[in-house]
Amino acid sequence: MSLDLTAHFSRFLGAAPGRIHLAAHSHHYWPDASASGQERAWADAARLADQKWSTVFEEVVPAVQQAIAARLSLPDPTTITFAPNTHEFLKRLLSCFPADRPVRILSSDAEFHSFSRQTARLEEDGLIVVDRVTAEPFDTLADRLCEKAAAGGHDMVFVSQVFFSSGAIGPDIAALAAAVPDPETFVVVDGYHGFMAVPTDLSAVSQRIFYVAGGYKYAMSGEGACFLHCPPGYGPRPRDTGWYAAFAALEEAGGGVGYSRDGMRFFGSTFDPSGLYRMQAVFAWMDEIGLTVPAIHAHVLGLQDRFLAGTEKEKIVPLTSARLVTPVGANVNRGHFLTFETPDAGSLHRRLLAENIVTDVRGDRLRFGFACYHTEASIDRAIKRIASVLRT
Template identity: 50%
Template sequence: MSYKRLFSRALAAAPGRLHFAAHSHHLWPDASWDGHAEAWQDAAVLADHKWDRVFGAVIPEAQSQIAAELALPDPASIAFAPNTHELLVRIVSALPMDRPRVLASDGEFHSFRRQSLRWAEAGRIALTTVPLEQVVETAESGQFDLIFASQVQFNSGKVLDGIEHLAALARPEGPWVVIDGYHGFMALPTDLSAIADRVFYLSGGYKYAMAGEGACFLHAPPGFGPRPEYTGWFAAFDDLAAKQGGVGFAPDGRRYLGSTFDPSGLYRFNAVQRTLTSEGLTTAAISAHCDGLKARFLAANPLPDLSLISEPRVRFLAFKGELAPILYDLLSDRGVITDLRDDVLRIGFALYQSEDDVDDLLARLADIFDTALA
């Protein structure tokens, strides 16, 4: 079944393009246009009172959608920010020790990798990195205050197994467990109900949630970090009209909010979620569609000189090899958008693709091998 009708604006914007980088920058559904327009209309009509609607309706709707997707018991545990980096910094600022000992995998995304290396360089943290498959065993040594790992690694497509074992280690006084779910949220069916009281979970709307930038979120377990040092005035939004004195914090996930931000991403997120619901497109249903496209691509064995390193559960294929950068450039020359990380070519699948698109991609790859690489 084709779902191209849900992406008519994005597809019409570049008719000859084959976009196979949904894991990186997901094309926006038509519903996101409506959500964006709704944000503008509220700003125009409500003016100063726009934030009453944002906090009274837009944020609660987004919280409810996310809580349902992740099986979280309380939507109020969710806070929003323009990006996950801001939320990461806020988490670390809330840790109850001066120089936390941090354990992470060696394949974390740039926002964590760069920041954690700089913190380590400055002596702000003590950093240990290990391969993803060693994170759980290393964490169980009891030598760490913060354990950070991706649910799905962005570069290799490896999946973190054993999150429940990490959660069993977590305590409000430390260690804390933070799961970066950016390549897991709405890509893998995820049930956090049994561990929601012990783990932080980070993600956003840029990728599989199809909402674009500015709609990142944090699930913060109750009792973990009640007073982040890096804080903004929205963390006590309910008390803005009250007499000022001291630094108050909301008792729920709002304690991790920052300051003024562009809420249009949340409007887009909500609009897209409504459309997915009306179409019956759950994460499992979307994954099934993408799995069929992946299987069609792999059945042709189009990249025999590269090694497939991603796991079958994830939404993209990661091929490793010296030829990867060359193929990336040659595909780009032929109007095919993929993604490159060092010597890993990533090909991502989405609702806006059909079997015909996969066949077209295979044909363009065949042309590359018959001409440019012959």
């Protein structure tokens, strides 16, 4: 399915018309509709001042919860809570476990820095123990990870839905959850590269897994709008807690620190709500024009195939000779970016950027990200520009 949504992204596209942006996986453009959300946040702050929080929690938060739940097939929107970034959620999740022994975690060696850096630091002090399964080869990862999970002995299983360094799809979420023998083990799925990119149905595992993602990438809403789906009963009293986590418990009698029973138990404290306003506006825009995640995904996969065919046709040797890390093939699903492994990744990135062609580099991996604001014609133009730069 091919889309042309350029008219809906006129402000970002018009702000730098000479830029070729192939890093949607890193910093996704925002649709024009998001500006109305930003303006509403400012207007509400001016109009309501101290009383704006009633509007935030009674109108904006429920609307965004409903929209996220609909796109993930979650039965109860109130299981969703918010934070400015996913790192807050990781710290809060880790604070749910006993403090008298190391937390035992099963994960992969391909997780994003919010997880990998924090866990590496906690390992240095002996506060956690992480069993990391090698992500590659991807075609056997699911079996290897489920086998480790089935052995038990973990407090948490943490894995990406789509791996940030490759675009490869992670293990089947339901199968992984089913493989964990201890019902008290936290199963946490990092959905940042999956949400709003890969069609996702969590209805079968909504009572079992945590799912964390945000608005910076494919949700097209920018910074400060991350969310966590919290399965009922898991982590009722995180030690890392902000006063918003007590909203539903403020009037309860009894001693001790009170917590909400829904997803709000993982909330923090005062935050900038403008990201949620933008996210609400983006979801409303999508509903208005009938734009769905499956339609975006089909469009992006088609653009990726077109890009790969173009690199072959134009004989862009630095790319055609590199290892394509992202699995590509008949009936092979993948995320919204292509990853080329080459020792020249850094220099290729710099050469392209010097010509206003934006990509992304991670070590020896050069990443090209595609989005709903790209068209077939814009990809064809990009290929011509890339070929002219990398041939010289």
